[in-house]
Amino acid sequence: MQAHDTVNILMVDDQPAKLLSYEAMLTGLDVVLIKATTGRAALEILLKTDIAVVLMDVSMPELDGFELAALIRQHPRYQKTAIIFISGVHLTDLDRIRGYELGAVDYLPVPVIPEILCAKVSVFVELYRKTRQLEELNLDLESRVIERTAALQAALQIRDDFLAVAAHELKTPITSLHINAQLILRRLRREPDALPGWLKDQALIIEQQSERLTRLIEQVLDISRLDQKKELVERVPTDIMALAANVIAIMQTRTNRHSFSLTSDTSMMVEVDPGKIEQVLSNLLDNAIKYSPDGGEIVVTIRATNAEEVSILVRDHGIGIAPEKREAIFERFYQAHASEHRSGLGLGLYICSQIVALHNGVIAAEFPEDGGTQFVVTLPVRVQSLKPMVHKKGSRR
């Protein structure tokens, strides 16, 4: 701040004697006085030096005060610089207006009274100092915001890098477990007498639980990508019916107590990111299985709501969601069934809602009279019809 505290006053007058008299009047102020005897000299000084106040004679040969003021104002750095005109000739109101149009700040008639000159200059010097302080504070704030943002981004990057490494390291032993469980199952299929039959159920548990572990790891990674807005959707025309059939086939291998059905009234191709929508559907079906502990039917229906929207309905007949918990189910880390120890990380529905939102779609939960839960995912059929849908908050009956 020290070096910046210097305040420069530029005095312009074609008569050196007058400049000397102004200098004498202003010596009491803590400012640096710079003298120029022509408009051109003044402009040169202005280009090289930061000037707080320009004090100038209106009538000068060659370039008069008004013309000089106009030139000064053209420079972006001097658009707000205070200019005090000193005029020996009688100033009509017209002249005065002309001065103010140029952004002039003040006038001083001749004879110049030292106290008035000092007072006027002081006011502008003070204004200049305060403005400069504000600008410095502003710059400081900006640079601090930039610094903090960078630090935050770096921290997020470290977190994400760590998660990626951790996920890789966790998946490696899981892969080993998973392959070996499958090898046992394969051996049992090929040579039923080679191994005891009870091994099958236990190998199945290892296989399924290692898949579950993998899904949990994926969820943690998904959440970090969604948080960082790194998740992008790549939409391609997709046969949503085939996609659903595929996901159901995979889910059916995880349970023998639940039966799945798939019906569709449309063969529409929908422009979605197939991997992401598969993820939404498997999350919803995963929940449907998890929260129908007694088994039962899980119904998936695909319906063309209209020419521009398609809905995927996932209906289970499970334990449902308590009315007071329905509002929060799409929130991050929310576990509607935490007390029953049935929940995972509280990320599944949040990830679903985020993916659906990336598609400009809507996800909602319905709670039919006869129990269970129905999730409804509504997606725009085409990318072009991308008007954001109104999010239906809460639950419908």
Next chain:
Amino acid sequence: MTQPPILVVDDEITIASSVAELLHDEGYAVITAANGVEALECVARHSPKLIILDMKMPVMDGRAFAAAYRAQPGPQAPLIVMTAAQDATHSASEIQAQAVLAKPFAIDRLLELVHLYYPSPDRDGDGYIEPRV
């Protein structure tokens, strides 16, 4: 070894040996390597007909191995990448792999791919297939 083997490259010995056991069981000759350098030695010695490749390995990773292998003259075996990394598809296309398996994977899916790129010696004889590069 009368038939050209499948090379399985993974620094995780339990994965390499389990995959080897599976493929052996399917009637293939199999050799394993724990990193890219070992894999290049195996390639020089055994001319594998199919390579199943992990990406993240010490000494020489899958990417560096693939680059070195692709730079070699002569017929090239198809590459199947198996990786636990997030950018699996991306890195697989970068090294011009024929297929990619995200770890953990279903062994049936691995076998499908192996049969596709190296028709089983038990069923289809021993014809060398032209790799897609």
